[in-house]
Amino acid sequence: MNYSGFKVIKEALTGHRGWGPAWRDAAPQAEYDYVIIGGGGHGLATAYYLAREFRQSRIAVLEKGWIGGGNVGRNTTIIRSNYLLDGNEPFYEFSLKLWEGLEQELNYNAMVSQRGILNLIHSDAQRDAFIRRGNAMILNGADAELLSTTRIRDRYPFLNVNNARFPIKGGLAQHRGGTVRHDAVAWGYARAADQRGVDIIQNCEVTGFRIENGTCTGVETARGFIGAKKVAACVAGSSSRLMQKAAMRLPIESHVLQAFVSEGLKPVLPGVITFGAGHFYCSQSDKGGLVFGGDIDGYNSYAQRGNLPVVEDVCEGGMAIFPMLGRARLLRSWGGIMDMSMDGSPIIDRTHIDGLYFNGGWCYGGFKATPASGFAYAHLLATDTPHETATAYRFDRFERGRMIDEKGMGNQPNLH
Amino acid sequence: MTGSNRLEGGLIDRSKPLRFKFDGIGYSGFEGDTLASALLANGVRLMGRSFKYHRPRGPMTAGSEEPNAIVELRSGARKEPNTRATTAELYEGLTANSQNRWPSLKWDAMAVNDQLSNFFAAGFYYKTFMWPAAFWEKVYEPIIRKAAGLGTLSHKPDPDSYDKGFLHCDLLVIGAGPTGLAAALTAGRAGAQVILADEDHLPGGRLNAETFTLGDQTGADWAAAAMAELSSMPNVRVMTRSTVIGAFDHGIYGVVERVSDHLPEPLPGKPRQILWRVYSKRAILAAGATERPIVFENNDRPGIMLASAIRAYANRWGTTPAKQVAIFTNNDDGHRTASDLVAKGVEVVAVIDTRTDAPGSDLYDVIAGGEIDQTWGRLGLTRIEVKMPKGGIRRITCGALGVSGGWNPNVHLTCHQRGRPVWNDAISAFVPGDTLPPGMIPAGAAAGDFSTHGALVSGRKAAQEALADLGIDAKPTDLPQAEDAPVRITPFWHVTRAKRAWVDQQNDVTAKDVKLAHQENFVSVEHLKRYTTLGMATDQGKTSNMAGLAIMAEVAGKSIPEVGTTMFRPPYTPTAMGVFAGRSRDETFRPTRKTPSHKWAEEQGATFVEAGLWLRAQWFPKPGETHWRESVDREVTQTRKSVGICDVTTLGKIDVQGTDAAEFLNRVYCNGFAKLAVGKVRYGLMLREDGIVMDDGTAARLAEDHFVVTTTTANAVPVYRHMEFVRQCLFPDMDVQLISTTEAWAQFAVAGPNSRALLQKIVDPEFDISNDAFPFMACGAVTVCGGLRARLFRISFSGELAFEIAVPTRYGDALIRRLMQAGAEFDVVPYGTEALGVMRIEKGHATGNELNGTITALNLGMDRMVSKKKDSIGSVLSEREGLNEADALKLVGLKPVNPDHTVPAGAHLMTKGTKVSAANDQGYVTSACYSPNLGCHIALAYLKSGDTRMGEVIRLVSPLTGIDHDVEVVSAHFVDPEGDRLRA
Amino acid sequence: MLIDHPLLGPRDASEFVYKGDASLINRPDWQAEDALAKFIDYGYLRDNPASDHRELWFHEQGDRSWLVVTRDTTTHEIKSVELARDVARREGRSK
Amino acid sequence: MHDLKPMTPLGQHEPVIETHGPVTLTEVTDTALASVAARLGREADTAAILASVLGSETPAPARHGGKTLTAFWMGPDQWMVEAPLETHEDLAAQLAATSEGAMSVTEQTDAWCRFDLSGERLADVFERLCSANTRAFTGGEAVRTAIEHLGCFLLCRTPAHISVLGPRSAANSLHHALLTAMRSAH
CATH class of the missing domain: 3.30.70.1400 (Aminomethyltransferase beta-barrel domains)
Structure with a gap:
C-alpha cells in the first residue's frame, strides 16, 4: 500500500480500516540465496538494496528479537558526513546523499531533517584540525562552513560563549547534517524490503553456522536450519558473540554508550551541536525532547545500561555550554552496545570462510551510515567486490597497517 | 480567602496562609499544600493542555506520577518548565503558568488539533509530508516543532547552584511509607547504618492520605512518631524531598535531594538540589504502589482523577476537586475513597463498580456491573453517563470522577539493571521478578503486598533479612495493629466500545491508536511504544503502560505477560540536568591549573590561553601594541637577538x-x-x-x-x-x-644568545656553566641566588642557545622576577606560547599538531631512531607495510611563493597541474605562523614523499577558508639548520 | 561500579582508567620467528566475551596500581580483582 | 642563604585561613614532602629504614602515622614522608642519604598544595566532595581519591582535623571547591 497525504485523509474519514501490516511476519523457508543476520537498520537496508538495487531475490532477514530493537532504535539520530580521512569521507557522504532521497524512495517519512550540525572549536589547535577536516569534506564533495563566534552567538544566543571554562572560538558547520527519526528508518526499510519480497523473520535467533569444507552453507536458528548461498552477518553490538560461533575473533570490543532525552520543550535548538571538549552533543527532536549524549562508559559491556559517572560527565558538558539547561529535566536514559573497533572505523568485508560475510565495527556512528552500509554491503554480497566508497573497510587493514583512525587513538577501542 | 472546595482537617497548617499566582490570578493556600491541592481548593481543575490535541487537562494524581497538571513554575531565569503541580510545594509568592497553550489555557487555538484528531492517528506522520521533499525542513517540520514540546526554557543561565555528594550505608530504605518506616525502625534499632529516603517532604507515604489507624494512632501520627525516633538515632539518616532516581551497579543508588525547591529561592551558599551517590550494602525497595486508571470514553476531562488521588486530596490536604464526586472502580479500594469522602462531607453521587458482585453500601449508591459510557464538560467534568448493567444509560451530574483500576507496584528500580517484573494474577499487576539488582529487597506494596499490616510486616522482615546478610542480628520490632484488607479486584482495563478513550493522557495515545498499531504489525511492546509514543510522556508510562499492554494483549489474543513489559530506565522521575552537573559549571566546569609565574604574568598584562586544564601566558603585550602579532613578533625577535624567558612548567x-x-x-x-x-x-x-x-x-x-x-x-x-x-x-x-x-618544579626556558650570560648572574658561581663545562644537552643540579637548589638543563626548543632552569615551585614567582631583573641589561623579554610556537616552527620541531595519533617516526623523518637492536614498545608493529609506504607523508616546511600570502594550518596540498580533489590530495598543513626572522608566513606540513620534493612549488588549497595559492617545499628547519646557535 | 581493590577495598570505578583485555599483559617476544603475526594478534584481536572478562584497570585517582579485574560483561558483576603485577609475574613475565 | 621569597599555592605570601560555621580551612605551607619507593627486592630494607625515620611502624595501605616524622602510604611499597619544612627543607636529600640504595627518593614538597580542615562535623563537608567514607574516619586514614576532578590525598589526623593534599597548580580550584562545600554543608 502506498502512503500519501491523500491516503491518510481517506483513511481518517473511513475509520483507518484500510491500513495493513507495515511488513509481513514471514515464516522461514528452507533455503534462501541470501540470509542476513540482524534485523536492525543496516540489515534491513542491506536486504532492501539487494532486492531493489541489485535485483536479487530469495532474501531473508533473521532477527532474534523485534526488528529495530537494537542500536537503530537507541541512538541520538544524528546524520552527518563530517569525516576527515579518505577511507571514511566518501562513504559517509554517499550515505548522506542516500538519506536525502530516502523518504521518497522508501515511501516512508523518516523525518530526515537537515537542520545542520555544528562542531564547536575551543582552541587554535582544534581550529587547525577542523579546517583540515572541513577542507577534506569539501574536497570529497560534501559541504562545510567555518563559523565565527559571532555567527554562532547569533544562531545560539543562549550558548555560554565567554564564560565557559573552554571559550567558544568558532565552529565547523555542516548544514546538510541533521537528524532522522530513528525507528522510522528500520520500519521504512522493512516495509520497502517486504514489498520487494524479502522475508523478515522476527524472533529467530541464529545459534550457529553450518560450515562445510571452509564454506558456509547456512545457519542454525531457533526455528531450525536455514540454508543460504550467502550468509551476511550484520549484528553490530553483538558481532563478537555471533562470529565466535564461526570461531572468529574480531578486532572489536563491545562497549556501552548511554544516551539521554529531556522532557518535551518548545523549540530551542535548531540543529545539532557538539561540544567536543566537554563530551556533550545535543539536538532537539520534533517532539521537543533534547536528545543528548557524550562519551561511552569506557569498559566492555553487553548490559545495555551504564553508570552515573558518565551521566554526570555528559550533563556537566551540557551545563558548561548551555547554562539554562539546569532547569530542564532529564527524562530518560538508555544504553546501547557498541561494536568499538580497533581504529574506530567499521568493517564491511568477506570473511576467510566462503559464503560468510561480515558487516560491523560501527562504533557509536552506525546510525548515520545506515543507507550506505546497506548499499555497500548489498554491493559486496551481490558482486563479491567492495563498493567504491567502502574499499578501505577490510579485515586485513590491521595486519597491513592501513588503519582508518579518525581520532588518532590507536588500538584502544574505548578511546575512539 | 478560604477556597471554595476546602474541607475540614488534613495535614496543612491553617495558621500559615500563603499567597500564590497561577496564570496571573492570585489565590491563597496553606503551608503543606501543593500547587495542585491549593488550586483544587480554590475550585480550579483546569491546569494544562495535552501534548498533541491540546485537550484540557487537570490533575490525575496527587504525586510524582502526574502526567497532566504540569506547569511552568517560577519566572525569569528560574523558570522551570514541565513542573508537576502535584508535587510543587506551595510557598509564599509562588507563581506558575500553564503551558503548551495559546493564547490562554481556556481558549487554546491549537485545540483545533482535537477536531482533526482523526487525521492524526498513531504514526500518521510516517505516511505523509514527503512531497515535495524540500518542504519537510521548510514547511511541515517547523509547524510540527512549534506545536510540539511542552514548557519553555528561560533562555537564561540557571542562577542556582547544585551540589553532589557521596554517602555510605549498610541499608538504604527507599520510601518512608509504612513499609519503609518499619524497615528503618528495625534496622536502626539494630544499630545498622541506615539511610531512609523519601521523595515527599512529609514522610509516611499513603499513611498521610488514609484514615485508618495503626494501633490507637492515626497513620500520620504513627508515621510522625516513627520519624521522631528515627531522627534521634545517630546511625540513621532521614532524607526527605529525596528521590531515589536510579539503581546502578554494585549497590550504588542515585538520590536527588531537593534542598531549596520549596523555597522562593535557595538560602545563601545553599544549593537548589544535591545529587547523592549512595553506596549501599543492601537496599529495601519500599516505593509503594501507584493506582492506575481505567480507559473509557473521554476519560481525560479535568476532574477525572485517580480515586486514590481524590482520597489523598481530601484526607491529607483537606480539599476536593468538586462537591459532587462519582467513583468508577473495578476493586474494593475505590469504595474506600467513597466512604472517606462521605466522612469528609463530600457528596458521593454514585460508585460505579464494574463487578457484578460489587459490595453494597448504605453511605452511597453502588451501581454494580456498570460502566462509564460518556462524560461531558468542556473545560472540566460536569456529567457522566453510565451504562447500566441491565441496559440503559443513567446520567449523573458530578464535578469529579474518581477512577480506580487497581494498583501497580512501583517496580521501576527493580528494572534498572534489566530485571523484568513478573505477572501476579492475585492483584492483576506486575510485581518484581527474581532478576533484581544485587542487594535489593522489594517489600510492602512495591512487592505487591497492599495492606498496611502487610506493609509493616514485610518491611520488618526485609530489614531483618538484609541485616542478616551483613551479619547483623535485628530483633523484630513491635508493630501496631493495622488494616489488613485483602485485595479484591476483577481486572477491567477499558470500556471496549469507547471511540475516543485516552491511554496515555499527556501524549494523547488512545485505545484506538493501540489497536491501529496492532493492525499495522507493531505488536511487540517496544514497537507499540515507539509507534504510538505510549509511555514516552513525562510520567514515563507510570499511568499509561498497563492499560496499553492490556489492550494490546486483548487485540493480539495474548495474555498481558506474553505481550511483555516495558523497560523502566533511570531516572525514576524526571531530574533537573543541573543537579547531574553539580558544581562543575561555568568557571569551575573543570579545574584551572596555573603556572608558577601566573601571578607575575597577570601583573605584566599577559593574555592567557587554555592548554588543556592549564592557563598559559600567550603573549605579553607592551604599551602601544595594538595587534597580537606585534607582541609576538617582538618576543620572537628579541629572544633570537638577545634573550627571552618562558614558563615551561606545564611540560x-x-x-x-x-x-x-x-x-x-x-x-x-x-x-x-x-x-x-x-x-x-x-x-x-x-x-x-x-x-x-x-x-x-x-x-x-x-x-x-x-x-x-x-x-x-x-x-x-x-x-x-x-x-x-x-x-x-x-x-x-x-x-x-x-x-x-x-608540579614540584617551576621550570623556565631561558633562550637566546645572551641566555648564558643572564644565567651566570643567577646560578651560583661555584657552578661552571660555560660551553665547555656545560655543553649542549648537559644537565645537572646547581644552586641559584645564593643557595637555592635547582636543576639546569641545556636543551633548546627555540633553536637558540638555551637552558631550562627548575626550582622548587614555591620559588617560581621569585625566580621569574629575579631573572627579569637580572636580564634587564640584555633587554630580556618574557615570551608566551605564541612566540614559543613561532620559534619551534622556525626550527621544525614537532608538537601536538604534528603528533596527531596517526604519525610514524618515518613521517617525522626519524625512522632511523627506531632501534631494531632492542625490544621497545611499538618497534615490531611499525614494520607493517602501511606504515612504510614508498610515498609516505614526510614532515616538510612550506614558504609562500608570494611572500604576502599566508600558509594556513588545515590547508591541503595538491601537485601543480592536478585537479583539486580528494583523489589528488598530497598532504596537509599542520602548523603555521608568521616568521619575523624570515619576514613571511611559514608552515610545517606533511607531504607525500616530501623529503624528495624540496624546492618544488605546490598548490595550497583551503576551500573552507577560500585560499588557493602556490607554496614552495623547503626544509622544516627554517632557522639555523646546522644547529650552530644552540651549541654556541 | 565499585572495584574491590586488593589493598584498599571497594573503590568507585570512576577513580580508575580502563585499558582493555588483560591479555595485553601477554606481550609477545619481539625476537620470535613470527613476531609480527603475534603482535598483530596481540594488538588487534579480542575474545570480547559476553561473560567473564579479564580486564585491566588503572587506579589513576588512587594508588596507581594496575589491576586485573574479572567482570561479567552482561551483569557487571565483579568476580575477582588482583594486582596486575602479581598476575604478570604469575604468567611468566618476570624474565 | 638565598633571598627568594616563596609564594603559597594560592598565590599569596602568607597562608590563607577561612572559617565558615564550625569549620576552619587553613592553607598549610610549612611541610616538606618526599616520596620513598622501595627498590626491587629491597622492600623489607625500605620498610625498616622508614620505620626508623618515623620512629614507628611503616604505615599500612591507606594509613598514615609516625612519631618523629610522619608518612602515609601512596601505593605498593611507596610512601610519602612529611616533615617540618624548617628543619627539613631538603627532605629528599636527607632521606636519600639514609637510603643505602634500598629506596628511590623523590622531592615532592611543592608538588602539592595542602589545606587542613578542622572543626566539628567535617564529614558533612567531605561527603559533598569525595567518595571516601570520611564519616567512618577515626584517625590515621590516608585516602587518595578525586575531589572535583582533582586527584587528592585525604589524611585524617583526627576526625576533627583532616588534611587535603591536591595538585599545587590547581590550588585555587581546590580551595574554591572546599569553601563551596563548607558553605553548602554548614
Whole structure:
C-alpha cells in the first residue's frame, strides 16, 4: 500500500480500516540465496538494496528479537558526513546523499531533517584540525562552513560563549547534517524490503553456522536450519558473540554508550551541536525532547545500561555550554552496545570462510551510515567486490597497517 | 480567602496562609499544600493542555506520577518548565503558568488539533509530508516543532547552584511509607547504618492520605512518631524531598535531594538540589504502589482523577476537586475513597463498580456491573453517563470522577539493571521478578503486598533479612495493629466500545491508536511504544503502560505477560540536568591549573590561553601594541637577538629511578638510552605499541639510576599511565620506580644568545656553566641566588642557545622576577606560547599538531631512531607495510611563493597541474605562523614523499577558508639548520 | 561500579582508567620467528566475551596500581580483582 | 642563604585561613614532602629504614602515622614522608642519604598544595566532595581519591582535623571547591 497525504485523509474519514501490516511476519523457508543476520537498520537496508538495487531475490532477514530493537532504535539520530580521512569521507557522504532521497524512495517519512550540525572549536589547535577536516569534506564533495563566534552567538544566543571554562572560538558547520527519526528508518526499510519480497523473520535467533569444507552453507536458528548461498552477518553490538560461533575473533570490543532525552520543550535548538571538549552533543527532536549524549562508559559491556559517572560527565558538558539547561529535566536514559573497533572505523568485508560475510565495527556512528552500509554491503554480497566508497573497510587493514583512525587513538577501542 | 472546595482537617497548617499566582490570578493556600491541592481548593481543575490535541487537562494524581497538571513554575531565569503541580510545594509568592497553550489555557487555538484528531492517528506522520521533499525542513517540520514540546526554557543561565555528594550505608530504605518506616525502625534499632529516603517532604507515604489507624494512632501520627525516633538515632539518616532516581551497579543508588525547591529561592551558599551517590550494602525497595486508571470514553476531562488521588486530596490536604464526586472502580479500594469522602462531607453521587458482585453500601449508591459510557464538560467534568448493567444509560451530574483500576507496584528500580517484573494474577499487576539488582529487597506494596499490616510486616522482615546478610542480628520490632484488607479486584482495563478513550493522557495515545498499531504489525511492546509514543510522556508510562499492554494483549489474543513489559530506565522521575552537573559549571566546569609565574604574568598584562586544564601566558603585550602579532613578533625577535624567558612548567616531568631505569627507558623509547652518560640529556621518541608516535620529550640522566623524563603538556597523564603499564604489567621485575614531579618544579626556558650570560648572574658561581663545562644537552643540579637548589638543563626548543632552569615551585614567582631583573641589561623579554610556537616552527620541531595519533617516526623523518637492536614498545608493529609506504607523508616546511600570502594550518596540498580533489590530495598543513626572522608566513606540513620534493612549488588549497595559492617545499628547519646557535 | 581493590577495598570505578583485555599483559617476544603475526594478534584481536572478562584497570585517582579485574560483561558483576603485577609475574613475565 | 621569597599555592605570601560555621580551612605551607619507593627486592630494607625515620611502624595501605616524622602510604611499597619544612627543607636529600640504595627518593614538597580542615562535623563537608567514607574516619586514614576532578590525598589526623593534599597548580580550584562545600554543608 502506498502512503500519501491523500491516503491518510481517506483513511481518517473511513475509520483507518484500510491500513495493513507495515511488513509481513514471514515464516522461514528452507533455503534462501541470501540470509542476513540482524534485523536492525543496516540489515534491513542491506536486504532492501539487494532486492531493489541489485535485483536479487530469495532474501531473508533473521532477527532474534523485534526488528529495530537494537542500536537503530537507541541512538541520538544524528546524520552527518563530517569525516576527515579518505577511507571514511566518501562513504559517509554517499550515505548522506542516500538519506536525502530516502523518504521518497522508501515511501516512508523518516523525518530526515537537515537542520545542520555544528562542531564547536575551543582552541587554535582544534581550529587547525577542523579546517583540515572541513577542507577534506569539501574536497570529497560534501559541504562545510567555518563559523565565527559571532555567527554562532547569533544562531545560539543562549550558548555560554565567554564564560565557559573552554571559550567558544568558532565552529565547523555542516548544514546538510541533521537528524532522522530513528525507528522510522528500520520500519521504512522493512516495509520497502517486504514489498520487494524479502522475508523478515522476527524472533529467530541464529545459534550457529553450518560450515562445510571452509564454506558456509547456512545457519542454525531457533526455528531450525536455514540454508543460504550467502550468509551476511550484520549484528553490530553483538558481532563478537555471533562470529565466535564461526570461531572468529574480531578486532572489536563491545562497549556501552548511554544516551539521554529531556522532557518535551518548545523549540530551542535548531540543529545539532557538539561540544567536543566537554563530551556533550545535543539536538532537539520534533517532539521537543533534547536528545543528548557524550562519551561511552569506557569498559566492555553487553548490559545495555551504564553508570552515573558518565551521566554526570555528559550533563556537566551540557551545563558548561548551555547554562539554562539546569532547569530542564532529564527524562530518560538508555544504553546501547557498541561494536568499538580497533581504529574506530567499521568493517564491511568477506570473511576467510566462503559464503560468510561480515558487516560491523560501527562504533557509536552506525546510525548515520545506515543507507550506505546497506548499499555497500548489498554491493559486496551481490558482486563479491567492495563498493567504491567502502574499499578501505577490510579485515586485513590491521595486519597491513592501513588503519582508518579518525581520532588518532590507536588500538584502544574505548578511546575512539 | 478560604477556597471554595476546602474541607475540614488534613495535614496543612491553617495558621500559615500563603499567597500564590497561577496564570496571573492570585489565590491563597496553606503551608503543606501543593500547587495542585491549593488550586483544587480554590475550585480550579483546569491546569494544562495535552501534548498533541491540546485537550484540557487537570490533575490525575496527587504525586510524582502526574502526567497532566504540569506547569511552568517560577519566572525569569528560574523558570522551570514541565513542573508537576502535584508535587510543587506551595510557598509564599509562588507563581506558575500553564503551558503548551495559546493564547490562554481556556481558549487554546491549537485545540483545533482535537477536531482533526482523526487525521492524526498513531504514526500518521510516517505516511505523509514527503512531497515535495524540500518542504519537510521548510514547511511541515517547523509547524510540527512549534506545536510540539511542552514548557519553555528561560533562555537564561540557571542562577542556582547544585551540589553532589557521596554517602555510605549498610541499608538504604527507599520510601518512608509504612513499609519503609518499619524497615528503618528495625534496622536502626539494630544499630545498622541506615539511610531512609523519601521523595515527599512529609514522610509516611499513603499513611498521610488514609484514615485508618495503626494501633490507637492515626497513620500520620504513627508515621510522625516513627520519624521522631528515627531522627534521634545517630546511625540513621532521614532524607526527605529525596528521590531515589536510579539503581546502578554494585549497590550504588542515585538520590536527588531537593534542598531549596520549596523555597522562593535557595538560602545563601545553599544549593537548589544535591545529587547523592549512595553506596549501599543492601537496599529495601519500599516505593509503594501507584493506582492506575481505567480507559473509557473521554476519560481525560479535568476532574477525572485517580480515586486514590481524590482520597489523598481530601484526607491529607483537606480539599476536593468538586462537591459532587462519582467513583468508577473495578476493586474494593475505590469504595474506600467513597466512604472517606462521605466522612469528609463530600457528596458521593454514585460508585460505579464494574463487578457484578460489587459490595453494597448504605453511605452511597453502588451501581454494580456498570460502566462509564460518556462524560461531558468542556473545560472540566460536569456529567457522566453510565451504562447500566441491565441496559440503559443513567446520567449523573458530578464535578469529579474518581477512577480506580487497581494498583501497580512501583517496580521501576527493580528494572534498572534489566530485571523484568513478573505477572501476579492475585492483584492483576506486575510485581518484581527474581532478576533484581544485587542487594535489593522489594517489600510492602512495591512487592505487591497492599495492606498496611502487610506493609509493616514485610518491611520488618526485609530489614531483618538484609541485616542478616551483613551479619547483623535485628530483633523484630513491635508493630501496631493495622488494616489488613485483602485485595479484591476483577481486572477491567477499558470500556471496549469507547471511540475516543485516552491511554496515555499527556501524549494523547488512545485505545484506538493501540489497536491501529496492532493492525499495522507493531505488536511487540517496544514497537507499540515507539509507534504510538505510549509511555514516552513525562510520567514515563507510570499511568499509561498497563492499560496499553492490556489492550494490546486483548487485540493480539495474548495474555498481558506474553505481550511483555516495558523497560523502566533511570531516572525514576524526571531530574533537573543541573543537579547531574553539580558544581562543575561555568568557571569551575573543570579545574584551572596555573603556572608558577601566573601571578607575575597577570601583573605584566599577559593574555592567557587554555592548554588543556592549564592557563598559559600567550603573549605579553607592551604599551602601544595594538595587534597580537606585534607582541609576538617582538618576543620572537628579541629572544633570537638577545634573550627571552618562558614558563615551561606545564611540560610533564616524571622521575624514573632504579637500577633498571636506563633499560626501562630503552623499552619505552624507540631510541636507545642505555649508553646515555650521567649529566646528559637525550631527545626521546615514544611509540604506541601499534607503531604510531605517542609522545616525545627528553630524558635527563641525573645519576646512574636516576632520570627525569619530560612529556608534552597534553600527554603528561597518559604517558605516566603508559609507563606504569609497562612497568607493572609487561616488565614487573625490572627495578624501576616512577613518580610524577610535574608540579614540584617551576621550570623556565631561558633562550637566546645572551641566555648564558643572564644565567651566570643567577646560578651560583661555584657552578661552571660555560660551553665547555656545560655543553649542549648537559644537565645537572646547581644552586641559584645564593643557595637555592635547582636543576639546569641545556636543551633548546627555540633553536637558540638555551637552558631550562627548575626550582622548587614555591620559588617560581621569585625566580621569574629575579631573572627579569637580572636580564634587564640584555633587554630580556618574557615570551608566551605564541612566540614559543613561532620559534619551534622556525626550527621544525614537532608538537601536538604534528603528533596527531596517526604519525610514524618515518613521517617525522626519524625512522632511523627506531632501534631494531632492542625490544621497545611499538618497534615490531611499525614494520607493517602501511606504515612504510614508498610515498609516505614526510614532515616538510612550506614558504609562500608570494611572500604576502599566508600558509594556513588545515590547508591541503595538491601537485601543480592536478585537479583539486580528494583523489589528488598530497598532504596537509599542520602548523603555521608568521616568521619575523624570515619576514613571511611559514608552515610545517606533511607531504607525500616530501623529503624528495624540496624546492618544488605546490598548490595550497583551503576551500573552507577560500585560499588557493602556490607554496614552495623547503626544509622544516627554517632557522639555523646546522644547529650552530644552540651549541654556541 | 565499585572495584574491590586488593589493598584498599571497594573503590568507585570512576577513580580508575580502563585499558582493555588483560591479555595485553601477554606481550609477545619481539625476537620470535613470527613476531609480527603475534603482535598483530596481540594488538588487534579480542575474545570480547559476553561473560567473564579479564580486564585491566588503572587506579589513576588512587594508588596507581594496575589491576586485573574479572567482570561479567552482561551483569557487571565483579568476580575477582588482583594486582596486575602479581598476575604478570604469575604468567611468566618476570624474565 | 638565598633571598627568594616563596609564594603559597594560592598565590599569596602568607597562608590563607577561612572559617565558615564550625569549620576552619587553613592553607598549610610549612611541610616538606618526599616520596620513598622501595627498590626491587629491597622492600623489607625500605620498610625498616622508614620505620626508623618515623620512629614507628611503616604505615599500612591507606594509613598514615609516625612519631618523629610522619608518612602515609601512596601505593605498593611507596610512601610519602612529611616533615617540618624548617628543619627539613631538603627532605629528599636527607632521606636519600639514609637510603643505602634500598629506596628511590623523590622531592615532592611543592608538588602539592595542602589545606587542613578542622572543626566539628567535617564529614558533612567531605561527603559533598569525595567518595571516601570520611564519616567512618577515626584517625590515621590516608585516602587518595578525586575531589572535583582533582586527584587528592585525604589524611585524617583526627576526625576533627583532616588534611587535603591536591595538585599545587590547581590550588585555587581546590580551595574554591572546599569553601563551596563548607558553605553548602554548614
